[in-house]
Structure formats: structure tokens, C-alpha cells
Amino acid sequence: ILTNSMKLEPSRTAKFLDFIFKAHAPSRWYFGHHHNANVIELGDTRFECINELCFVDCDKDGNFGPQQ
Numbered sequence: 248i249l250t251n252s253m254k255l256e257p258s259r260t261a262k263f264l265d266f267i268f269k270a271h272a273p274s275r276w277y278f279g280h281h282h283n284a285n286v287i288e289l290g291d292t293r294f295e296c297i298n299e300l301c302f303v304d305c306d307k308d309g310n311f312g313p314q315q
Contacts, residue, residue, distance in 0.1 A: 268292070277303045277313070284313070 257265070268276070272291065279297035287294040297303065297313045305311040 274291060274293065276292055276294045277297060278294070279299075279301070281296055281298060283296070284298045284301065285296040287296075295313060301313045303311060303313055
């Protein structure tokens with residue numbers, strides 16, 4: 248059980264993803280395979296959580312986004 252006085256250190260993965268986010272400032276960041284889709288905008292980046300039945304695909308014109 249965690250209490251308010253306990254502080255967890257970020258994992259190496261979390262630190263690496265934070266580094267990538269700060270270094271590249273992507274316009275879109277896809278993540279997921281969770282049960283629900285969700286969109287969060289932080290600054291100029293749109294984070295899209297895709298649900299477990301979706302995937303991100305790219306068409307012949309270079310457009311990409313979640314697909315069902």
C-alpha cells in the first residue's frame with residue numbers, strides 16, 4: 248500500500264519516453280491496447296490511447312491514424 252509520504256522513482260522506461268517527448272516534441276503520440284480509447288492534448292502534442300481492437304496504420308499518402 249502506498250501512502251502520500253512515499254514517492255516512487257520513475258522507471259527507466261518512463262525516463263526514456265520523457266526524454267523522447269522533450270527531444271522530438273511530436274505532434275501525435277499513439278499508445279494503447281487498453282479497453283477504452285482516449286485523447287489527451289498536452290501543448291502541441293495529441294496523445295491518443297487506442298483500444299485493444301484498434302491499430303495505427305499509414306496510407307499510401309503518408310496519412311496515419313487509428314483504425315478498427
